Amino acid sequence: MNMYQKLALFAGGALFGSAGVKLLSSRDAKKAYTHMTAAALRMKDSVMTTVTTVQENAADILAEAQDINAARAAQEAEKVEDTSDPAEG
Secondary structure, eight states: OOHHHHHHHHHHHHHHHHHHHHHHTSHHHHHHHHHHHHHHHHHHHHHHHHHHHHHHHHHHHHHHHHHHHHHHHHHHHHHHHHHTOTTOO
16 A cells, blocks of 8 residues: 555545544434433333332242241141150150
8 A cells, every 4th residue: 555545544534533523422413312311211210110029029929938938847846746745655
């Protein structure tokens, strides 16, 4: 590649970069960024609502499972007491 081609590519890149910066900082671009950010915030709120619901359900399931295990342990303790009745001996 000769020197003129390199210079032309550099100038073209600089021009394209300048146009890109102008395009990205335009009023229409800002409006698009604002709408995209608002949509992202709405999505975040929706996801957080779902996460909260799942956490509440998981806490309910854990509490019910602990109740079931406590009841089962109480039944096991009653069975052990019934089989080791000192009145029989």
